[in-house]
Amino acid sequence: MLEIKNLHVAVEGNEILKGIDLTVKPGEVHAIMGPNGSGKSTLSYVLAGKDDYDITAGEVLFNGQNLLEMAPNERAVAGLFLAFQYPIEIPGVATMTFLKTALNAVRKERGKDELSTPEFMKLVKEKSAKLNVSQEMLRRPLNVGFSGGEKKRAEILQMALLEPALCVLDETDSGLDIDALRVVSDGVNALRSPERSMIVITHYQRLLDHIVPDIVHVMARGRIQKTGGKELAKELEAKGYADYVGEAAA
């Protein structure tokens, strides 16, 4: 599904990712944990195709395609979805219009028929009900005035609509109350399938109690420092990142 090989990424001359290797197979759920500033969001943005980064070395294959050469929308069409840590507010664009435009753009490129307005409304109603996203919220401008939790639920709604092959969730649990965490996790778990893979970036074991990962990585100082099973997350929760930061880990 995804193969990241020796990926080096710099911003304005500062190297942030210093040789990432990561392979995600179909159906796997990977968790990435790591201290603030270790490069987790940078990795997710680079995968999604944000422009601000210099890729200084390495390659990324997504189902055999050279991901780094594709425009962000092409990556979405190919099946990559990033749930943003900080979803962008877009005044003047109604959420509903945005969802329909995005879904039909993706469907068209994937060779499916575009949905008519009634078909689309029915689909959105069904998916949004499961995520406790109100119709009123969908009439508002995209993410504008949404609470932190509402923004995260809206991200998962987009993910559910676009039916990606690889979901990258960047701290989707931050800002969620306990009930919302359950709703969102259920939403994510409902999307788990033998063909669909996930990369879940989080600081908290709590999320991983709901979305149980197959593999856990510790990222620090721009590298994956350790890889293990789901017990690694529990160990981090108890001991923190002391083993992976500072000189001792070098």
Next chain:
Amino acid sequence: MTVKPDIPRTPAEEELLKRFADCDPCDALSSLRETAMAHFARTGLPHRRVEAYHYTDLKALIRDVPPRGTLPADELAQATVAGAPGWGNASVNRLVFIDGHFVAGLSDAGALGEGVGFIPLAKALSEKSVILERVGALPVPESDPEVALNTAFMQDGAVLEIAPGTEVATPIEILHLATGAVASFPRHLVLVGKGASVNLVETYSGPAETAYQVHATSEVDVGEGATVTFLKRQEDGSGAMHLSTTVVRLAEEARYHQTGFAIGASVARAQSFVTFAGSGAEATLDGAILGRARQHLDTTMVIDHAVPGCNSREVIRAAIDDRAKGIFQGRIVVRPDAQQTDGRMMSRALLLSDGAEVDTKPELEIFADDVQCAHGATSGEIDEDMMFYLMSRGIPADEAETMLIAAFLEEVVDAIDPEPLREALSARIEMWLGERRRPA
């Protein structure tokens, strides 16, 4: 007229003075015209050292003035109106002017309804109607060269009188069309009685790549407690020069909402002068400006708070592409007596290409102490984070841009009343955005 101008006259100025001397302005407004032309003789066309025209130097831009047009034959008139910008499903009552002349046969003058008086200016002039006393009666900045030229050469226009308390249900559109390279000087006068309400539209359109000129002036006198919306749809042809002035006076508790939609012409300058003459009145002046190619689109407004307790709001959005140029000048004046004034002006420009340019000059002149006034101006490119977010959901770059430009204009478009007119303009913007994505 012996006063020497400080700068040698241009051929266009000489031509205008000669034309005025040659024609026989011995009509009911001749003394008004002569005063105006005397002003013009002193000032000439305004140039960059005249502050209000700094960005739109008419002395340099107006090389010649085409002749005035004549009333076209029926067939041409019909074809011209058929090609005019439409309103989709919205119903409007039209008053059609072609090359500056009222075309009764293609107008809905008879459908304006009870309480709406209408007479073409040309008819009022020939009949020496008493209504002519109201022409030029508003606080028009008579030193303004464009107003002076219009006053000197005005021939025809719409004189509308809305009786007190009348709620005019259907919008009234004053439609200006051109058939060729002519100069027109339309002059409109709209008198809105106490407590009346009306939706006015002024539309300008004409053939592409034709050097016609519009020198228009409209006076709108809004009575006590009256409500007026005024939508100015400037879709003049790509070779046209559009110079228009809107003068508004608001009586006590009046409500006025103006939207300037500027998408056409090669050079356009739309200026508005709004005076608060009675307390408790509110004015909103919005602008949606869409420029491309080498268009020069200037929106200038002066809001004069002459009395206490009035609110004014200006919201300007300019989306400028290619090598086009957008200009916004806004001045809020608060006179010493005008306590409790609330005046706010916000302009934002979106630059859609490296060659696009925007000049903004907001000014506050405040002579009272108990007031709230603010202005702000921003300009920038399309937000990259927004683009990335939309594209990360599968939306192609050109479509994402289109969505963001439409969103940028939304605040102004959304405020257009009534809704069917808003929808028609939204559709027009969509068309512009579509042409941008798929250049002809």
